[in-house]
Each structure stands twice: as structure tokens, then as C-alpha cells.
Amino acid sequence: MPTSPTRPAGRPARRPAPGTPSPALHGHDLVLRHGGVPVVHGVSLALAAGRVTALVGPNGSGKSTLLRALCRLHRLDGGRVTLGAADGGPERDAALLSARRFAREVTLFSQSRPAPQGLTVAEVVAFGRHPHRRGFAGPTDGDRDAVDHAMGVTGVREMAGRPVGELSGGEMQRVWLAACLAQDTGVVLLDEPTNHLDLRYQIETLDLVRDLVEDHGIAVGIVLHDLDHASRVADTLVLMRGGRVHAAGAPADVLTAHNIGEVYDIRVEVEIDPRTGRLRIDPLGRHPA
Secondary structure, three states, rough: OOOOOOOOOOOOOOOOOOOOOOOOOOEEEEEEEOOOEEEEEEEEEEEOEEEEEEEOOOOOOOHHHHHHOOOOOOOOOEEEEEOOOOOOOEEHHHHOHHHHHHOOOOOEEEOOOOOOOOOOOOHHHHHHHHOOOOOOOOOOHHHHHHHHHHHHHHHOOOHOOOOOOOOOHHHHHHHHHHHHOOOOOOOOEEEEEOOOHHHHHHHHHHHHHHHHHHHHOEEEEOOOOHHHHHHHHEEEEEEEOOOOEEEEEOOOHHOOOOHHHHHHHOEEEEOOOOOOOOOOEEOHHHOOO
């Protein structure tokens, strides 16, 4: 899987057109519950084409629940989710679209996925093409090209014929990511995609996310726990606390020592690395280095 050069801090993502495009996916005043208990309180979130929106916050802040609601996998107790129109028309209510139609426009990489037995890597990646197939028709040349490309950019092409039951957790993580990319949608939602990956593939996954937005104009929403990773990949960063948005904006404006201290209840030092121009976040524990 080839790596991309690190994007210098402050360099804007490539956008598909000038002006302010309508959101590709938009959650309006969302209220979400778990077992009758509110976990997200009236949060609005707009994902625009050619931009990465990263959700960060402590455990239980509502990040993953919000992402699943945007993908219609968590019932709404308030608000609505809309999809933008490619022709510039009005937004469409996501709840009114068929499952197949929605899956052609939005894909979700979730934290927990089953490890299917008796299938090869290539067969699992091909799952991503199901929304594009008609009836019982077999794969087209376009399907095969999409699967091959997805395996290439995620570094699993050489494993194409291996049974997935033989893979490590990190390898399986990349296979499911390839399946999401093979789905070939304009909106990609990623729930902690760097979990279980070693250092190399963590960074290459973040580079791949930047490739999606800068080279293909994809709208990306991503949940991350690592604040350094979030500041590295995001155009817009949303810091959540207790099911509400505590701060939102450019990473440097959101990830301040004050905001991080309030949300995570820990002292940190935040500075700009003079060599790379990126944020450096240093949590201050009880034992100095």
C-alpha cells in the first residue's frame, strides 16, 4: 500500500467546486437514546464533499452512536438525517430511501464486524459491491475493478486468496476497510478505523482518508480516540462531551489545552511542532518523564 506525503498543516483539502456546497450528509438536531436513556442531545452535524470531519471525545460521549445514526443503524428519537442532491437540488430525507439506494451513497466502517468463515479475502471485499448488483447477476468488470483497487490501496491484494479465518485482527480490519471502499460511495463513515493496526498501517489509513477527500472529493466522517491522529487528518473537528458538542471547528481552534482539560479531566500541554507545523498534545500524568 503506497504512502502519501504528509499534508502540511494549514494546507486546505482539495474541494470539488468553489463556493459553499450543500452537505453530502446532514444530521439535523439529532436526539438519540440507549435503552430509553438519552445519549445524544440535539446534535447537528454536516459532512461536506472533499472534507474530513472527525469526532473525538471520551468514552460514552456519543461519538459512535451519532455516526451509526447518520448511517440509519440507530433509531432517531428526534431530528432527521438528509442526503445532499448531486444535481444541486434539495436535500433528501434519508429515511425515505430504500436500503439499496442509501448503500450506494453512504458506507460505514464499524468497530465490530463478524469474521466470516469459509471465505477468502477477495470474497469478503466483494461484499462491498452488493448494493450495485442487480438481482442474481454476477459481478461485472466494474465490480472486479473496484474490488481490486480497494484491495490494492488497503494493502491486502497479496492476501486475496487467503481464508479470512487465518488473518490477524489487524489484517481483518484492513479487509473490512477494503470492503467499504469497494462500495464506492460519495460518503464514507469510519468508526475508529485505526484500532488493532500497527503504527505503519495506522498512518497509512490516515493517509488513505486524505486521499479519499483530496483526490476523489469524498465526504468523510470519522471517529477517533487518538487526538494526534484526529488533528492530523481532519479539516473540521468536533469535540463531544456528554452527548453534546463541546467545541467544533479547525483542529487548532478546538484542541486547546483548556478544551481538552475540560472534556477529558486531565492537564495537557498543546503546542505547534516547529518542524512539521502539526499540533503536539502532551498529557501530563502524575509521573514526569
